[in-house]
Amino acid sequence: MTTIDPAPGLLRPHAEQAYAEELRALAVGDDRPRPPSWRLSPWAVVTYLLGGTSADGTVITPKYVGPRRLIEVAVATLATDRALLLLGVPGTAKTWVSEHLSAAISGSSTLLVQGTSGTAEEAIRYGWNYARLLAEGPSDAALVPSPVMTAMRTGAIARIEELTRIPSDVQDALITILSEKTLPVPELGTQVQAAKGFNVIATANDRDRGVNELSSALRRRFNTVVLPLPDDEDDEVAIVVRRVEQLGVALELPRIPAAAEEVRRVVRVFRELRSGITADGRTKLKSPSGTLSTAEAISVITNGIALSAHFGDGTLRAYDIAGAVLGSVIKDPVADRVVWTEYLEAVVRERPEWSDFYRACREITG
Structure with a gap:
């Protein structure tokens, strides 16, 4: 069995670090159509998640063991204009799958918002460097982009963990982003329009139902894939x-x-x-x-x-x-x-x- 080769000194390397050789091998031999800004084709992304062999013979270790169709649906969703919601009980590899999907598609899994009851709207939209804001007033230099804004600018995947832990009014900051693919910045009179390749992967624990339910308007922006516990x-x-x-x-x-x-x-x-x-x-x-x-x-x-x-x-x-x-x-x-x-x-x-x-x-x- 092939095992990861972590970056020296790191307790927990990101997926793109731990599996860099597999991602490189898949990219070199990947001649299938790729959506805009994707590092790999959807077929190669599924191979990276489920395991296989690259064109040069490199063994691709399975990252997820489960129904192939679920992963195909998840990857196909990210190639459209709909966001992806991974739903399941704790321990069904939602975060693991989210990280590896982002690594395979964008080459980075670090554009992450960790949802908690204290997550503020700035974590999803943008914040300010208050020292510069007080000294200079609103400006591009004083603006602090969120991971979602950075993903929009670069055409990458943004991850939102534990979406239903985030207060409902903060969740709704996503509606315009997901429907219009635009993030207004009224303080500057501008907006950030998403580059091709931008999308969002959110995860939610189905045991958190009733904590902060998604509004119907927000739920419509997601395609939901339920990750089950292993049957066998x-x-x-x-x-x-x-x-x-x-x-x-x-x-x-x-x-x-x-x-x-x-x-x-x-x-x-x-x-x-x-x-x-x-x-x-x-x-x-x-x-x-x-x-x-x-x-x-x-x-x-x-x-x-x-x-x-x-x-x-x-x-x-x-x-x-x-x-x-x-x-x-x-x-x-x-x-x-x-x-x-x-x-x-x-x-x-x-x-x-x-x-x-x-x-x-x-x-x-x-």
């Missing part, structure tokens, strides 16, 4: 193994094989608890309050490897992952503890091959 256990195991290996390289953790047995065990625990039924379909279960996503499974295994490397014998064992599993499942200390205890006694205890995991969990659970 083998696919989810493959995702976890790949991302754990990549994180191990980036974090410079001592090399410890991510034991397939432990990875599959964590994935199965999470899948059974979030679906409310065991893998064999025989036992119905209560589900905890958390999402128990693939991203959390990756975190559990990575934490287990760190424990084994620094405090264990260098082999990933049940005892190394038990604590992190418990922390992922029990978000509500009362209700979730009941759910976990019932699962532990009714399911884990009845699987002889999981006896080591049962003992480790009981020791930590108390």
Whole structure:
């Protein structure tokens, strides 16, 4: 398996840094039509996301494991005048997909607005250098462009994370930008018109519905693609193994094989608890309050490897992952503890091959 080669000294390289060689190889051999300002053709962007081989034989590692049609729809949307909204529960790789789409299309994933309850309109439109504003009055030199304004000027992709966390009145600053492809600057009597290639990728957590719902006017400007949790256990195991290996390289953790047995065990625990039924379909279960996503499974295994490397014998064992599993499942200390205890006694205890995991969990659970 090909792994990332992070830029030296960086804890978390941007996609365009970590996968620069793959992007270069795809661009060199890409003879398909490219929309204005795109670094790659839509076909090559999909290949970059889903994996394949470039014209010169370079292996393109999969960045996303899931239905090909979803990624094709997402890429095709960005080649039109409609913005893209990636929707899903936490841990379904919305941010990951957004970053890699931006890297492949624009060569940069850093034109980013992080949505929070405190995000102001200036983060989407523009702000001011107040020292220059007071000294000189409104001027181009005093204006501080937002990532969205910069993307409009350069014909690039702007990213907006957690759109539904942003207050509704601030969200609506996007309406004119997305419909007219124009950002007025009334203080200067001017406007910024979007260059060809400009578009927006927004992400939203469907568990945030009701927090700051998108207005119907804004929702119409987006094409929504729902990213699901992996349907197949083998696919989810493959995702976890790949991302754990990549994180191990980036974090410079001592090399410890991510034991397939432990990875599959964590994935199965999470899948059974979030679906409310065991893998064999025989036992119905209560589900905890958390999402128990693939991203959390990756975190559990990575934490287990760190424990084994620094405090264990260098082999990933049940005892190394038990604590992190418990922390992922029990978000509500009362209700979730009941759910976990019932699962532990009714399911884990009845699987002889999981006896080591049962003992480790009981020791930590108390």
